[in-house]
Amino acid sequence: MLRKPASVLLGFGLSVFVSAQFPGADSPDAKVRKGYDAITISDAKKILSFLAGPECEGRGTGQPGFQKAADFVAKQFKSAGLKPLGDNGTYFQNVPFYRNAVEIKSLTDDEGKSLSTDGFALQSIGDVDLKGEVVLIRTSDPKATLSDEALAAVKGKIVILDPPKEKNSLRSQLFTSDATAIFTLTDEKPTSSTRVAQRKTSTGPVFGAVTGSISRAVAASYSRSLKTALDAEKSSIPVITETKFSLNLVAKGVSEEVPVPNVVGMLEGSDPKLKNEIIGIGGHLDHLGKTGDVIYYGADDDGSGSTAVLEIVKAFKANKVKPRRSIIFMTFYGEEMGLLGSAHLANNPPVPLDQWVAELQMDMVGRDSYGVQNGDRNRVDVEAENKDTIRLVGSKRISTELDQIINQVNRYVGFKFKYDAEDVYTRSDHYNFASKGIPIAFLFDGFTPDYHQPSDTVDKINFLKLTNAAKLYYLTAFEIADREEPIKRDVQSGK
Ligand SMILES: [Zn+2]
Incomplete structure (x- = not known):
C-alpha cells in the first residue's frame, strides 16, 4: 500500500x-x-x-x-x-487475600471513663492492650530533636506528639525510644489502617510501639490538663508536658478473607x-x-x-x-x-x-x-x-x-x-x-x-x-x- x-x-x-x-x-x-x-x-x-x-x-x-x-x-x-477462562465458568481467576484491620474495643481514662474514638485511629494492626501515662511533646520547628535524656524519660509512656506543620524528624526519633505508644495529632479526622496482604498480618500483639493518630479537637476533649497544654503557644524548642493523665486502650486485630481476581477471557x-x-x-x-x-x-x-x-x-x-x-x-x-x-x-x-x-x-x-x-x-x-x-x-x-x-x-x-x-x-x-x-x-x-x-x-x-x-x-x-x-x-x- x-x-x-x-x-x-x-x-x-x-x-x-x-x-x-x-x-x-x-x-x-x-x-x-x-x-x-x-x-x-x-x-x-x-x-x-x-x-x-x-x-x-x-x-x-x-x-x-x-x-x-x-x-x-x-x-x-x-x-x-470472549470465552471465560477463570474459575467455574467465570472470567475471574481468584486468589485469596486478607484485609487486615484493627478494631478499637475500648479507650478509657484512669477513672474508667470512656473516651471518644471518633477522631482516634490506629496505624498499628494487631492486638493492643496498653495502659500508661500520657506525655505531650510539642514543637513548631521541623528540625527540632530531643535530647537523649528526654528520650529516656518517655520509656513506658504514651506519647502524644503535636508536630510542626512540616514533615519533622521527631516522630522517627521517638521510634528509637522505649515509648509504649506514639500518637500523632492531626487537624483532620484520621482513619485506622487497613492492609491487604496475601496472608493474615493482623494476628498477635503489635510489635514495638503502638502508633496512631488523634484529631487535635478530640485529644483536647480527653482531659483538662491535655487541653490546657494544647492551648498554649507552641515554641520551636520541644516542650514536654507530663499531663498526669492516663489512657487505657484495648484493640483487636481482625482479618477478613477477600478473593481477588485476574480477569481472563479468550477469543x-x-x-x-x-x-x-x-x-x-x-x-x-x-x-x-x-x-x-x-x-x-x-x-x-x-x-x-x-x-x-x-x-x-x-x-x-x-x-x-x-x-x-x-x-x-x-x-x-x-x-x-x-x-x-x-x-x-x-x-x-x-x-x-x-x-x-x-x-x-x-x-x-x-x-x-x-x-x-x-x-x-x-x-x-x-x-x-x-x-x-x-x-x-x-x-x-x-x-x-x-x-x-x-x-x-x-x-x-x-x-x-x-x-x-x-x-x-x-x-x-x-x-x-x-x-x-x-x-x-x-x-x-x-x-x-x-x-x-x-x-x-x-x-x-x-x-x-x-x-x-x-x-x-x-x-x-x-x-x-x-x-x-x-x-x-x-x-x-x-x-
Ligand atoms: Zn505502578
Missing part, C-alpha cells in the same frame, strides 16, 4: 490529528480495517473515566474499588463474546489446529487504591493499559475476520504489590505456557513523559517532544522477529519508538512470561512527576496515544495470530 503524502494529512490540520492516527500513518488494509476503526478516543475516554474515576477508588488490590473495576472488565469481555482462533496457540495481551488493573481519604487514581498506571486491553477486545469483536490463533486477554491484580497476579497466572495458566507464542503488555500508555526518567538525571524528558513517542521495552530480547513485526505494523499508527527504557524491563507483568521464555513486548510511555501520586488523573491522559497503543497491539496481535508460522525465538529465556 502506498504511503499517504504527509502534506495531505497535515493539510487537514488538527482535526485529523485528533480523530485518527499520528500524522503520516498509512491506512491499514481491509482485513483489519474494521477492528482498527473500532478503537476510538471517545470510547476509551468513557472506559478510563470509570476505571480511574471516583467509583473505583484507585483499584487497590483487595479493596472494593478493585472488584468494581474487575466486574466492569468481565462485563466487557462477556459482551464481546478462539479460527483455525482448528492453530487455535491451540496463544497470543496474550495484558495490562494491570490494580493501582495503589485508597489510603485514608486519599485516592491514587492510577489513570496512566495502569488504567491506560487496562483501557487499551478493552479497546483491543472491542476491535477483535468488531472485525468479522478472526485470526487463526487464539488471543487471551488478561487484566492482572497485584502488579503494584510485586507482579503478583501475572505470576499467579503464569504459574497457573489456563492454557499451558508451551502453547503461548507471545505476550504483549501495556503498562502506562497514555502520558507524554517529562522530567527525570527513573531517577537518572542524565535522562530528562521534555513533554512537547513526546506527543507521539512510546517506549518499546524487551521486544528484542527473546524474538527479534516480534520487534520487527511491531515496527512493520507501526506504519499504520505512526509512533516514534524509543528503546531507552530497558531499565524497567523487569518491572511489569510481561516479565513473568518472559522469564519462562515467551517472547514479550512491553509498551510504556515513560515517567512524569505524577507517577504513583494521587495526581495521576484522567484529565492528563493523551487519548490519541492511548488508542494508538491499542491499535498498534491490535495489528500486532492480528499479524502474529494469523500468519503461517509462529514467530521465531532467538533465545529460550528472557530472564
Whole structure:
C-alpha cells in the first residue's frame, strides 16, 4: 500500500490529528480495517473515566474499588463474546487475600471513663492492650530533636506528639525510644489502617510501639490538663508536658478473607489446529487504591493499559475476520504489590505456557513523559517532544522477529519508538512470561512527576496515544495470530 503524502494529512490540520492516527500513518488494509476503526478516543475516554474515576477508588488490590473495576472488565469481555477462562465458568481467576484491620474495643481514662474514638485511629494492626501515662511533646520547628535524656524519660509512656506543620524528624526519633505508644495529632479526622496482604498480618500483639493518630479537637476533649497544654503557644524548642493523665486502650486485630481476581477471557482462533496457540495481551488493573481519604487514581498506571486491553477486545469483536490463533486477554491484580497476579497466572495458566507464542503488555500508555526518567538525571524528558513517542521495552530480547513485526505494523499508527527504557524491563507483568521464555513486548510511555501520586488523573491522559497503543497491539496481535508460522525465538529465556 502506498504511503499517504504527509502534506495531505497535515493539510487537514488538527482535526485529523485528533480523530485518527499520528500524522503520516498509512491506512491499514481491509482485513483489519474494521477492528482498527473500532478503537476510538471517545470510547476509551468513557472506559478510563470509570476505571480511574471516583467509583473505583484507585483499584487497590483487595479493596472494593478493585472488584468494581474487575466486574466492569468481565462485563466487557462477556459482551464481546470472549470465552471465560477463570474459575467455574467465570472470567475471574481468584486468589485469596486478607484485609487486615484493627478494631478499637475500648479507650478509657484512669477513672474508667470512656473516651471518644471518633477522631482516634490506629496505624498499628494487631492486638493492643496498653495502659500508661500520657506525655505531650510539642514543637513548631521541623528540625527540632530531643535530647537523649528526654528520650529516656518517655520509656513506658504514651506519647502524644503535636508536630510542626512540616514533615519533622521527631516522630522517627521517638521510634528509637522505649515509648509504649506514639500518637500523632492531626487537624483532620484520621482513619485506622487497613492492609491487604496475601496472608493474615493482623494476628498477635503489635510489635514495638503502638502508633496512631488523634484529631487535635478530640485529644483536647480527653482531659483538662491535655487541653490546657494544647492551648498554649507552641515554641520551636520541644516542650514536654507530663499531663498526669492516663489512657487505657484495648484493640483487636481482625482479618477478613477477600478473593481477588485476574480477569481472563479468550477469543478462539479460527483455525482448528492453530487455535491451540496463544497470543496474550495484558495490562494491570490494580493501582495503589485508597489510603485514608486519599485516592491514587492510577489513570496512566495502569488504567491506560487496562483501557487499551478493552479497546483491543472491542476491535477483535468488531472485525468479522478472526485470526487463526487464539488471543487471551488478561487484566492482572497485584502488579503494584510485586507482579503478583501475572505470576499467579503464569504459574497457573489456563492454557499451558508451551502453547503461548507471545505476550504483549501495556503498562502506562497514555502520558507524554517529562522530567527525570527513573531517577537518572542524565535522562530528562521534555513533554512537547513526546506527543507521539512510546517506549518499546524487551521486544528484542527473546524474538527479534516480534520487534520487527511491531515496527512493520507501526506504519499504520505512526509512533516514534524509543528503546531507552530497558531499565524497567523487569518491572511489569510481561516479565513473568518472559522469564519462562515467551517472547514479550512491553509498551510504556515513560515517567512524569505524577507517577504513583494521587495526581495521576484522567484529565492528563493523551487519548490519541492511548488508542494508538491499542491499535498498534491490535495489528500486532492480528499479524502474529494469523500468519503461517509462529514467530521465531532467538533465545529460550528472557530472564
Ligand atoms: Zn505502578
